[in-house]
Amino acid sequence: MILPDVNILIYAFRADSEDHTRYKAWLELSINGPSAYGISPQVLASFLRICTHPRIFNRPSHLEDAFAFCRVLLEHPNATVIVP
Template sequence: MIVPDANLLIYAHYDESSDHAAARRWWEGLVNGDDFVGIPWLVTTAFVRVITRGVAVIPAATPEQALDFVDEWFAFPHVIALNPGPDHLVNFRRNIIAAGIGGNLVMDAHIAALAMEQDAEVHSHDSDFGRFPDVRWHDPIRNPR
């Protein structure tokens, strides 16, 4: 299973991003591939928040457009919403303590804990995921496969 971070989904859907072409190839490879893709609700809400805000993405998407993108993701049979399981708090705590983090990186620790529960790999263009020693992660923009 692949667990994408919001940044890659934003780049894949925002034509003006300098990383759009690479992120789009990555996303199309996932949705046309065989691996399950587990999208955390935190990632979904971050995507909708960023692309409707009109700061990082100009022009901003309407809420309807943003949610249409989300509907497209979950229309693929191998793309699922990823929810915390019974080991989530243990893994979440482990990530925060091992990395010695707080603040903005807490969200990354949550995504990493979700991936750990599924024995999944996080895909992100954010190198902070390398701070979590028990998490497999890959940057498909820097290192396309």
């Protein structure tokens, strides 16, 4: 089972990230494949905090867009929420 970390999600989500296209393609292939993938609430919380933080990015992501990205990951039929 694949369990993407926060860096993978940030790179796949933010178009201004280095290698964005590669990470986005990998994530889309992984979540749309035949196997289940894991998603952690802790990773999603970190993703939201980092992507929307104005001290980390000159143009932080909009909270609504970041939440929508998280919803797609959580609501996909192949998603398995991993809780410690």
